[in-house]
Amino acid sequence: MKRSLAILCFLVLAVSACKKEDELSEFVPEFEVFVLFPTEGIGDRSFVDGVYEGIEKTVQTVNFKVNYIIPDSLEAGEQWIQDISELKSDISPEALVIIVGSQYTSALESINGHFGKHFVLGLETTASAQDRLFQVTFHTYASSYVSGYISAQKASPCKALVVAGFDAPFLTEYIQGFNQGVADAGGTVSPPQFLSTGFSGFEMPDSAYRFTNNLLPDHNLLFALSSGSNQGIINAARDFPKQRYVVGVDADQSWMGLTVVTGSVIKRFDKVVFDCIEQFSSGNLNSGNVVLSMDDGSTDFWMNEVVMENTQIPEELIKTAIEKEKEFILSSGGDI
Structure with missing residues (x-):
């Protein structure tokens, strides 16, 4: 059967050595993160990979389980957004949902903040202000x-x-x-x-x-x-x-x-993702929109x-x- 969504679930185990030899502490994630990518998925060597790298770096210091969702089509991705309120986390009632890409703006607009108990982080989305939605865009x-x-x-x-x-x-x-x-x-x-x-x-x-x-x-x-x-x-x-x-x-x-x-x-997707996930972890991620720029170090020209x-x-x-x-x-x- 053809699946409308390909879900890649990576549970990153951040383990540390215990005082006893050869004994490892058990990893217990504190919350769950769902990441909806554009249809091109991981491997674009650009926008998507920048976000992916930022998340993978963040799991080294913040305890959470992350699920990557790569839809077969834009329509499938938009439908996934429509169903956010029904999304179930294995860890806690509230999860962080990261929506990656401006192509999902219309879908976010249409559900008008019906995210259930979850909090949504939109990267490059520009929907109107909604409760439990924080959006980040950049001046370039x-x-x-x-x-x-x-x-x-x-x-x-x-x-x-x-x-x-x-x-x-x-x-x-x-x-x-x-x-x-x-x-x-x-x-x-x-x-x-x-x-x-x-x-x-x-x-x-x-x-x-x-x-x-x-x-x-x-x-x-x-x-x-x-x-x-x-x-x-x-x-x-x-x-x-x-x-x-x-x-x-x-x-x-x-x-x-x-x-x-x-x-x-x-x-600097790495910095944005880290800051937002850390704020969510501590209960300090609030609704709103922010536009970052070169003036605050969030964009730059990196020379070869x-x-x-x-x-x-x-x-x-x-x-x-x-x-x-x-x-x-x-x-x-x-x-x-």
Whole structure:
């Protein structure tokens, strides 16, 4: 029978040595965490893997049982959210449910806080405020600006281009920040190109490879905003006969192309996940929404030392990027 959901349940045993030789203490989890991933699941080397790594690090210091849910389709994931109130924990009546990805925003909106006794943490979701829901999103203009400015100097004379999974509103800050950084460094920017019309653009590395091959003759710097498809973009740049450069996203993607990746615009999912789970454990995780940024250290541009050897990011550039981000947010009708 085809299952609509593939549930990977990992019970991480954090054991410590007892005073008696060869005797181990029994691991007793204090609570349970359910994590709903997008359909592409673990292995995108980007957003999802960043969250997964953060959770796996957190279980080393906080006692809990974690269940990873990877739906076969977006519809299956949305149905899982609809049934949150019926979710049963083996440990306690209240569990922490982590929803990963903006594609689940509509499903969260539709259930209007009917989470039963559970608390929900939304990573990159933007539903309206609800009781027992805490949502975390990120401003990425500043870190993208720095990536464009620094990378354009490496690729001089720079002809840059953004290659994104699809034309999604949540990618706007990345695109605008990067383009402005390249322009302020003296480079030129072409209009962004999109792999698809929906979230499938984040999980098609083979198509991304072919798509990127057609762009590389006229561009020497690409900002890869395609999550799981970034492997194809980076491979295409690496295989191109002339030197080309790529900026990665969400997690450090330098290892995917040590000779072509200038660095990655990263989000500190590890810190966010740890802080939220620890707060839930102590009963201090409250409802609300928060937007993190480079100004508080939650986003950054991590350089690849192989490509960017001896390159330093001037403190004044970071200050400029943060100020430009604030100007962009205000001009877009947002709050700082």
